[in-house]
Amino acid sequence: MTPISKTLRKEALFLSHKCQDGNLQSVFSCLDVVWTLYDRIMNWSPETAQDDDRDFFIISKGQATLALYPVLIEKGMFSMDEIAPEIGQFKSRYCIQTDLTKFSGGIENNAGSLGHGLPFAVGIANANLIKKSPSQVYVLCGDGEFCEGTMWESCIFASAKKLDNLCVIIDDNDSVGAMVDMGSFHAKLTAFGFDVFEVNGHDMEETEKALRELRGMKNGKPKALIAHTVRGYGSPTMTEHDIWFHKAPNEAELEMLVKEVDAF
Amino acid sequence: METIRYTGGKPEKEVFQVIGETLRGLFESDSRVVYLDADLMSSLKTQNLWKEYPENVFNTGIQEANMVGTACGMYLNGFKPYVHSFTPFASRRVFDQLFISGAYARKSIRVIGSDAGIMATHNGGTHMCFEDVAMMRTIPDVCIVDVSDPTMCGAFLKLTKDRPGVTYIRTPRRDLPDIYMPDACFEVGKGKVLRDGSDVTLFACGIMVSTCLEAAELLRADGISARVVDAVTVAPLDEELVLRCAEETRALVVAENANIHGGLGSAVCELLSAKRPTRVIQVAVEEQFGRVGIERDLRRYYGLTAENVVEKAKEAIKTKI
Numbered sequence: 265m266t267p268i269s270k271t272l273r274k275e276a277l278f279l280s281h282k283c284q285d286g287n288l289q290s291v292f293s294c295l296d297v298v299w300t301l302y303d304r305i306m307n308w309s310p311e312t313a314q315d316d317d318r319d320f321f322i323i324s325k326g327q328a329t330l331a332l333y334p335v336l337i338e339k340g341m342f343s344m345d346e347i348a349p350e351i352g353q354f355k356s357r358y359c360i361q362t363d364l365t366k367f368s369g370g371i372e373n374n375a376g377s378l379g380h381g382l383p384f385a386v387g388i389a390n391a392n393l394i395k396k397s398p399s400q401v402y403v404l405c406g407d408g409e410f411c412e413g414t415m416w417e418s419c420i421f422a423s424a425k426k427l428d429n430l431c432v433i434i435d436d437n438d439s440v441g442a443m444v445d446m447g448s449f450h451a452k453l454t455a456f457g458f459d460v461f462e463v464n465g466h467d468m469e470e471t472e473k474a475l476r477e478l479r480g481m482k483n484g485k486p487k488a489l490i491a492h493t494v495r496g497y498g499s500p501t502m503t504e505h506d507i508w509f510h511k512a513p514n515e516a517e518l519e520m521l522v523k524e525v526d527a528f
Numbered sequence: 529m530e531t532i533r534y535t536g537g538k539p540e541k542e543v544f545q546v547i548g549e550t551l552r553g554l555f556e557s558d559s560r561v562v563y564l565d566a567d568l569m570s571s572l573k574t575q576n577l578w579k580e581y582p583e584n585v586f587n588t589g590i591q592e593a594n595m596v597g598t599a600c601g602m603y604l605n606g607f608k609p610y611v612h613s614f615t616p617f618a619s620r621r622v623f624d625q626l627f628i629s630g631a632y633a634r635k636s637i638r639v640i641g642s643d644a645g646i647m648a649t650h651n652g653g654t655h656m657c658f659e660d661v662a663m664m665r666t667i668p669d670v671c672i673v674d675v676s677d678p679t680m681c682g683a684f685l686k687l688t689k690d691r692p693g694v695t696y697i698r699t700p701r702r703d704l705p706d707i708y709m710p711d712a713c714f715e716v717g718k719g720k721v722l723r724d725g726s727d728v729t730l731f732a733c734g735i736m737v738s739t740c741l742e743a744a745e746l747l748r749a750d751g752i753s754a755r756v757v758d759a760v761t762v763a764p765l766d767e768e769l770v771l772r773c774a775e776e777t778r779a780l781v782v783a784e785n786a787n788i789h790g791g792l793g794s795a796v797c798e799l800l801s802a803k804r805p806t807r808v809i810q811v812a813v814e815e816q817f818g819r820v821g822i823e824r825d826l827r828r829y830y831g832l833t834a835e836n837v838v839e840k841a842k843e844a845i846k847t848k849i
Binding site: 284285326354361363377379406 | 566567570571587588589590591592593594616617621650651652653654655819820821822825826829
């Protein structure tokens with residue numbers, strides 16, 4: 265793993281430890297994609313975080329909020345010194361699901377109720393189209409989240425409105441496979457009128473290349489990136505044991521997991 | 529009066545354990561009982577049931593609305609469905625399916641909504657649902673159970689197995705104290721008097737029942753005799769019991785871990801304003817969304833504390849009509 269991948273994971277571990285909550289498997293699976301977006305793709309910076317024409321990042325899989333904070337810390341939007349002491353505390357702005365109402369800039373949506381982020385992103389993209397804004401909309405969804413009906417309803421509308429300024433990223437960590445057989449995302453989304461690319465979501469070069477190419481395809485079709493990822497990627501313990509879907513590390517576990525990330 | 533075993537300490541079994549064990553018992557005794565979950569089996573710790581009873585347990589994936597529709601279809605074809613999700617997704621998100629495919633189509637379905645009200649704690653506003661009781665109360669012939677103790681949760685899962693219509697069981701998953709004896713008997717539409725008193729009635733449901741027991745003890749220190757009642761089912765409401773309490777104590781505090789509009793407090797006021805005007809003060813969530821915190825902080829923030837119940841009880845006594 266690259267040094268930044270390790271840094272981000274260790275920050276997520278620390279935040280989860282501080283607030284004694286979190287969905288770390290899900291956080292670790294999407295961290296590399298979220299970083300790639302903010303670092304290499306999006307027209308976004310802390311200074312332009314409230315500009316009309318900024319690119320939007322919508323976190324539809326809200327349980328991965330602890331992936332977003334480390335990225336925004338490394339980008340200079342938030343500081344660890346501010347988040348760590350208060351995360352999860354009563355009246356804190358920071359919890360394991362983002363709360364738009366407590367921020368002016370940096371956080372674009374309330375996350376946690378699944379099947380909400382994609383419709384919201386479609387609305388932003390449709391508005392961008394009407395306003396002739398160059399702003400692009402990136403929305404991070406879980407593979408399991410695609411069981412919700414609203415996800416497919418949004419896909420119909422996005423395609424009908426020719427929203428080629430929308431890029432749906434599926435963090436395909438095979439959560440859904442444990443419950444139902446979804447078949448091929450690629451075939452389904454293609455049938456819904458999307459341009460679909462697939463990448464290894466832990467390979468930043470490959471992810472960047474695909475996102476750049478999709479961004480350039482102004483052909484009236486919404487975009488989808490299927491990022492093949494691994495739950496808990498970066499920690500063998502977390503990958504192996506599903507209890508880490510929703511568990512916070514205690515002091516000893518934190519130390520053990522940090523070591524695993526360092527050695528990965 | 530009910531014999532109780534409330535001490536305020538840790539329960540013998542957490543609610544999620546009781547739910548798991550009760551479902552297992554139901555599968556064993558009736559092969560037509562089915563339990564559907566929308567990807568929250570790990571939260572309810574029912575994954576083992578899924579493995580052991582593949583013909584009784586179904587994980588639909590994260591699709592609550594379809595889960596409810598499917599459950600209704602299974603009822604039509606001879607099954608007895610129980611569905612589970614967190615309260616906002618088990619009520620607000622699927623309300624149309626519950627209302628049309630369920631209640632209106634005369635299906636029998638039981639909905640377990642976990643993490644009721646403030647008990648969503650760290651998951652915060654998107655998971656904290658106060659409006660479910662008000663919404664559910666508008667469904668004709670609904671049964672709403674706001675669980676106050678683990679024994680009660682298991683009992684209602686069993687006794688509503690063949691109940692027609694929509695049954696909604698809202699409950700925390702853990703940290704609910706034992707109140708009832710293991711062999712306590714429950715009935716739909718029957719409240720329980722847990723402590724007798726003559727100056728005021730503390731009429732409660734869900735997590736506020738134990739809070740009112742604490743409040744009654746505080747009031748006793750001030751020389752006030754408070755009756756404590758568990759509504760048990762918010763709907764149907766035990767009207768006879770409400771009227772008797774109004775008659776005998778002439779002041780009520782109604783306490784609930786839900787929105788002040790449309791819940792137990794509203795139900796009591798609707799009844800009393802029609803049949804026996806009585807002083808009622810509500811302890812409930814007023815004009816607020818959910819937010820993040822631990823139970824203790826959230827209780828203080830929303831006023832769901834014994835101290836607030838005490839204050840409201842004194843005010844109700846002072847302003848009796």
